[in-house]
Amino acid sequence: MDWDAWTQQAWQARERAYAPYSKFSVGAVVVGGGRVFAGANIENLSYGLTLCAERVALGSAVVAGERRIEAVVVVADTDEPISPCGACRQVLAEFGDPLIRLVNRSGHLEFRLSELLPRAKAGILSPPPSPGSAPA
8 A cells, every 4th residue: 555655646636625615625535446536625605515525536436437445545734634524434435445544744544434434334225134133
């Protein structure tokens, strides 16, 4: 895993963020199939329409044909490394259980997505358990 190169690419993506309202820029990189896809947050005056950096990067990966994500890097200039929002966690879970590195200017934290979002695949769309089996 080339965390240093991926982190640098995420910082570069952060520089291209569109954050005119919050002034809070985030960069992300999604790695799948040996390829790296960068993204930055894209704000909208209607905040609910804002796209997070993680989902922008993931969208690029999916358009390029990737269906399995191995690693994610998220960077921001914050006191504590920021973590993907719930929506990003759920969307990322659709494509695997990647290692996620959260980075700020002074350090990083690292998790598996399943640590940040346990039971991501257990929900209303899951098939019902077989009689006598334990719940997921």
